[in-house]
């Protein structure tokens with residue numbers, strides 16, 4: 001069986017990766033449609049070695065489209081995901097808009113594949129935030145073994161998490177500084193080149209940012225509502241790859257050695273953990289990879305059953321486009337075939 005797939009936000013950093021990954025993983029497409037705003041109509045995007053002309057989302061009729069992958073921001077998903085679903089497409093949405101809706105499953109296929117079945121309620125499946133996706137992939141097998149009670153996370157998030165404009169801003173400011181031109185700031189709240197910014201998404205009443213709140217709420221929805229999680233989310237001048245320093249407390253004892261063994265066979269995880277220069281991952285090395293890498297696994301001696309580790313993944317891939325395509329693959333394997341039968 002083959003599927004007609006639309007990518008909404010096809011000119012964006014995630015949309016382009018969605019097209020790349022659909023092609024790389026040979027998702028069985030009958031047709032691929034690239035959609036974006038009217039500004040992009042007529043532009044080309046690549047699907048493998050084919051050029052596809054971008055069409056306007058607001059002129060597109062989703063009837064006959066089987067799967068729509070959305071990554072065009074929350075406002076676009078709010079308005080268009082229900083319309084696409086009403087016209088018969090199953091929506092896999094990368095924005096934050098639908099994630100906490102009780103009638104929308106929030107899915108990471110390695111972690112909670114069974115939740116996928118809930119898609120029939122609204123016809124929408126949500127993809128988590130990039131920093132949550134890589135976190136839960138690594139936490140799930142450890143939680144199954146020793147039950148995580150509390151997590152403390154500090155993130156180091158790349159500028160591509162903020163889309164095309166984030167990437168352009170780091171490039172532009174870096175050049176401006178190197179040639180002594182005035183630094184122009186448009187996208188981020190402070191200069192990002194040669195700096196770090198502890199502020200992603202808006203501030204909330206309790207002093208956390210929405211990015212930090214999302215990590216707590218999404219981890220609970222995907223993995224376990226009982227986990228207590230506190231995060232500090234920080235933007236760093238890296239183009240691709242989100243990194244996380246993670247401290248975990250468990251109900252039951254678990255050693256660093258056990259954690260290393262468990263993670264080394266966990267789906268979607270690659271352990272790189274030797275005490276030498278080449279023995280740990282950095283974001284530069286994970287860009288373009290599917291895996292979530294775990295390094296620096298060690299016991300946290302400040303609590304009874306504690307572990308510390310360093311988790312890095314390509315935010316555009318596992319954090320967004322890859323997870324969305326994996327959801328499409330799971331849908332095709334488990335649900336759509338059955339409907340067709």
Ligand code: A2P
Pocket residue numbers: 008009010011012013014015035036037038039040057058071072073076162163164165
């Ligand atoms: P466009 O390039 O036409 O503005 P990024 O996350 O890299 O910033 O990309 C955002 C993506 O979402 C782009 O493909 C962008 O298209 C698309 N987009 C933004 N607003 C809309 C809209 N109102 N309708 C359709 N696509 C949109």
Ligand code: 11C
Pocket residue numbers: 094095096128129130131157158160161162200211214
């Ligand atoms: C960032 N994680 O790095 C954000 C991008 O909720 O989908 C994705 C925001 C979201 O800026």
